[in-house]
Amino acid sequence: MNNNFQENEKALLILKSKGPQPLAVVAEALGITVEGARFQLLKLANEGLLQATSVSKGKGRPQQIWSLTKLGHCRFPDSHAELTVRLINSIRDTLGPEALQQVIESSKKTSLDKYLQATGSENTLEGKINKLAEARDAEGYMACVEKDGDGYMLIENHCPICVAAEVCQGFCTAELETFRTVMGKDTQVKRVEHLLSGARRCAYRISPAQPGKAEH
Template sequence: MLLKTRGALTAASIAQELGITNEGARLQLLKFTEEGLVSSYNESQGVGRPKQFFNLTALGNAKFPDTHAELTVKLIEIMRDTLGAEALQTVIDVSEQSGKTRYLNELESIFSLEDRIAKLTEIRSREGYMAEYTKDKEGYLLIENHCPICAAAKSCQGFCSAELNIFKHVLGDDVQISRLDHIVSGDRRCAYRIAEISK
């Protein structure tokens, strides 16, 4: 879970986060490496010996939910092949509209941007995206550490576009949203920059 939400870490960092000894962390990492769940690489950070970082492998990532991936991809392919791309887009559009309505119902009594982002983060986490957000001088960063529809999104990126449209719709016209990281493109997570448009 720690590697999933934080990305590559050293054994010392993991030990500190979990409140265990460095040796304890290394033993766990060795076990996960032998099981093929974790891999490591060395990175030089200036003076001194290179540091060893650990991250999840594809097998490790597969331990997190993937919402019936194989069936979903098969259904998308059948729809595209038999009904055409237009029909598939219609399904995506209907799903997008449904998402907008569902999210707005939960956000209707929340007015400040940060509170809306916090609520959106809560909804997305509930749906399996392992979402979190931070605030900085540029605005907000919404991070999704997992994508439970990743297989479907890789098969048809219209789902990713629809999600971005939903975010824009529910956070308001005076907000600018751009995607910085994208799991489908090979990034560890999906990340979105959210900023209020200056008037």
């Protein structure tokens, strides 16, 4: 694999993980000059993988912000997307929505068992979230954790089942319910960003439950 290919892939990964960024930030993350980074990004833009938009911030020249296009996002794997969609539609069409819901519940139970095992030895909220993030990251969700006030943000920069979730959003509902069960009744889990609602990622705010406040 040549160096240019590696730099191109790294640039895509930076923008996938961090979201839209100015040229200088990408150059610093790549460890190359601004001119070198501009050359890389323009090449990727010519391939249809990136786009640049101008953003005005007060006085001075507008700043160019680089982001992935839809084609750029497609460079990151969506696990067996085509086959999964065919199977979902086949189950729904031949066996009915009840059978599809049974499949979702079965998948939910498998995930729940896996995540409970991964987090079972942790006694703190931070420990549980970190173990859950590790499990999700291993599944291809590019997951990480950030501190957020009295709680934490579980951030997933990629969804390897996005196409399937678009066809059947029951998978997204099951994920949220699973996270709430894993975290426990003393914890509040709220999805604050959602790919299928137009966000660039999915993100969940996880914090100690506040008495009298119901989750939505």
